Amino acid sequence: MFVSRVVALVVVAAAGSAPLAAQGLDPHQASQAIDDVHYTVTFDRATAARDVIHVAMHFTVLEDEPVVLSLPAWTPGSYELDHFARYVSGFRASSDGRSLKVDKLDFDTWRVLPGLETDITVEFEFGSDTLDTGMSYVAPDFAFFNGTNLFLYAQGQPLDAPAMVTIVTEPEWKVATGLRPSGSGGYTAADYHELVDMPTFVGVFDLDSARVGDVWFRLATYPAGAVAGSSRAEMWDQVQRMMPPMTAVFGETPWTDYTILLVFDDDFPGGSALEHSTSHLGIFNSQFVGSPVLASVMAHEIFHAWNVKRLRPAELYPYVYDRPQPTDLLWVSEGITDYYADLALVRGGIIDAQRFYQTTAGKVNSVESTPPVSLEDASVSTWTEPTDGTAFIYYPKGSLAGLLLDVLIRDATDNAHSLDDVMTDLYRRTYKNGRGFSYIDFWQAVGRATGNRSFADFYAMYVDGTEPYPWGTVLPLAGLRLEVDTVRTARIGIQTEQEDTTGARVVAITPASAAADAGLQADDVLMRVGDVQVRDGSFGAEFRRRYAGEPEGSPLTFVVRRGQETVSLDGELRFVERMVYQIVEDPDAGDKAVAIRNGILTGNRKPAISN
Numbered sequence: 388m389f390v391s392r393v394v395a396l397v398v399v400a401a402a403g404s405a406p407l408a409a410q411g412l413d414p415h416q417a418s419q420a421i422d423d424v425h426y427t428v429t430f431d432r433a434t435a436a437r438d439v440i441h442v443a444m445h446f447t448v449l450e451d452e453p454v455v456l457s458l459p460a461w462t463p464g465s466y467e468l469d470h471f472a473r474y475v476s477g478f479r480a481s482s483d484g485r486s487l488k489v490d491k492l493d494f495d496t497w498r499v500l501p502g503l504e505t506d507i508t509v510e511f512e513f514g515s516d517t518l519d520t521g522m523s524y525v526a527p528d529f530a531f532f533n534g535t536n537l538f539l540y541a542q543g544q545p546l547d548a549p550a551m552v553t554i555v556t557e558p559e560w561k562v563a564t565g566l567r568p569s570g571s572g573g574y575t576a577a578d579y580h581e582l583v584d585m586p587t588f589v590g591v592f593d594l595d596s597a598r599v600g601d602v603w604f605r606l607a608t609y610p611a612g613a614v615a616g617s618s619r620a621e622m623w624d625q626v627q628r629m630m631p632p633m634t635a636v637f638g639e640t641p642w643t644d645y646t647i648l649l650v651f652d653d654d655f656p657g658g659s660a661l662e663h664s665t666s667h668l669g670i671f672n673s674q675f676v677g678s679p680v681l682a683s684v685m686a687h688e689i690f691h692a693w694n695v696k697r698l699r700p701a702e703l704y705p706y707v708y709d710r711p712q713p714t715d716l717l718w719v720s721e722g723i724t725d726y727y728a729d730l731a732l733v734r735g736g737i738i739d740a741q742r743f744y745q746t747t748a749g750k751v752n753s754v755e756s757t758p759p760v761s762l763e764d765a766s767v768s769t770w771t772e773p774t775d776g777t778a779f780i781y782y783p784k785g786s787l788a789g790l791l792l793d794v795l796i797r798d799a800t801d802n803a804h805s806l807d808d809v810m811t812d813l814y815r816r817t818y819k820n821g822r823g824f825s826y827i828d829f830w831q832a833v834g835r836a837t838g839n840r841s842f843a844d845f846y847a848m849y850v851d852g853t854e855p856y857p858w859g860t861v862l863p864l865a866g867l868r869l870e871v872d873t874v875r876t877a878r879i880g881i882q883t884e885q886e887d888t889t890g891a892r893v894v895a896i897t898p899a900s901a902a903a904d905a906g907l908q909a910d911d912v913l914m915r916v917g918d919v920q921v922r923d924g925s926f927g928a929e930f931r932r933r934y935a936g937e938p939e940g941s942p943l944t945f946v947v948r949r950g951q952e953t954v955s956l957d958g959e960l961r962f963v964e965r966m967v968y969q970i971v972e973d974p975d976a977g978d979k980a981v982a983i984r985n986g987i988l989t990g991n992r993k994p995a996i997s998n
């Protein structure tokens with residue numbers, strides 16, 4: 388509901404001698420304050436037919452100074468600049484049907500000159516068919532949006548005012564959102580940060596809800612029927628199992644309801660999900676329905692509702708929306724979140740200990756096959772997505788740092804304390820006091836958990852530095868061992884994207900590999916390698932199996948489509964040696980080490996009874 392209670396006062400004030408606004412192009416120009424902000428988002432059959440979402444923003448002003456409105460350049464959690472203004476068309480401003488002058492100040496900022504008008508409406512269409520968890524998506528009967536894409540804010544003004552949102556759609560279509568329903572059929576957000584933190588589904592999709600512990604969960608899945616029957620029941624069972632171990636870490640669930648929004652698509656490569664304070668949005672290839680990966684991603688995103696949405700690095704507090712906010716602590720926010728996702732699965736009985744060790748060893752494999760980079764540097768660099776192979780390595784490497792710290796804290800305190808104490812302590816001292824945490828806060832919390840044992844060397848070597856992790860000394864403290872095998876595998880030496888069912892497009896070629904020496908080129912479409920046909924993404928595994936027993940240097944023919952031609956290239960079979968890591972339980976571990984291992988697997992912090 389649009390309330391214009393200040394208007395009568397305004398006309399008197401504004402009719403006076405306010406100076407003409409500066410007309411120059413200052414992209415940082417501050418807006419005059421705006422009030423009574425109310426957004427209307429329309430997605431119905433008419434806008435769907437035009438592949439857009441219609442957005443209107445209503446507000447009141449007191450003066451005839453410029454109103455400067457900005458659209459975010461990124462969605463928090465997705466640490467990249469996306470410039471959502473790219474998808475805006477038909478931007479216009481009016482008051483009582485009369486058009487107002489609008490100028491663009493930079494790529495995502497507009498200046499509206501209200502003159503003597505006080506009730507302003509700004510409108511535009513937003514069109515995006517990119518499936519990306521930080522963006523918005525329009526299909527014929529369904530749309531999802533992120534508030535960062537649609538909701539303008541007044542530049543240079545505080546972001547702490549409440550906002551109202553009305554969603555207009557077909558009567559039989561549904562809405563799923565973390566936004567709080569208001570009495571008048573719309574939704575409210577306490578401030579701009581909350582407003583843009585609530586991804587929303589509109590249209591035709593499946594929606595149900597269940598009580599999990601003390602809170603309500605909603606599960607919205609698109610397209611309708613994508614997750615049904617036993618797959619849906621299993622997903623609900625996994626949420627029920629993973630929540631208690633996560634809640635136990637912090638001692639509270641700081642939300643009353645949580646919305647899981649999932650999109651499944653036949654063409655989406657892999658899976659992706661993005662966290663929010665009371666929801667997350669995931670997009671997955673349809674083949675992921677029923678896959679254990681879904682539970683792992685779900686645990687990761689839900690744990691983020693504590694770790695990063697609430698307990699957050701100081702550099703990200705509060706969020707700013709028009710520029711990057713690099714922090715050297717993403718290894719805590721992403722890596723340690725990933726460690727706790729694994730713990731939630733094993734502590735909740737969704738996976739067994741063997742599976743937990745396999746997942747952990749997989750992370751060791753990732754780190755060992757990546758150029759050395761410090762956790763802090765990798766955290767900072769993410770905004771530019773480095774091309775040297777280290778992009779996102781702070782996930783597995785940070786997760787393993789979490790495991791190392793957990794073992795060392797438990798060992799130092801005879802399993803009376805753990806990484807859980809560090810997380811709770813940080814959460815209480817920083818988030819609960821309305822601030823972000825610094826690296827000093829983090830290491831002080833580690834100190835408090837261990838009776839002030841020094842972790843200066845650990846920090847210097849494994850967090851700020853690039854020393855190999857001390858698996859040989861730390862894992863035995865938890866009754867575990869890292870085993871290394873050398874595996875010899877046939878390798879083609881290409882990265883590909885599947886083109887169709889007859890071939891895969893070559894996007895990168897490893898120097899001095901079988902593919903490079905045979906003369907493959909980027910953009911070739913590989914149709915056959917040796918006698919393995921390239922029908923789908925499994926051809927690499929099939930190739931490794933087929934040629935495992937052949938001698939190195941055997942003739943190997945590549946058949947590629949190059950432009951209009953089909954070309955046959957003669958090459959030779961090549962092998963590479965790869966280290967493969969495994970984590971195993973040490974049958975000779977002592978009682979203390981077994982107690983620590985059981986503590987990690989169960990969440991128990993007190994001296995545990997060995998089994």
Ligand SMILES: [Zn+2]
Pocket residue numbers: 662687691720721724
């Ligand atoms: Zn994450």
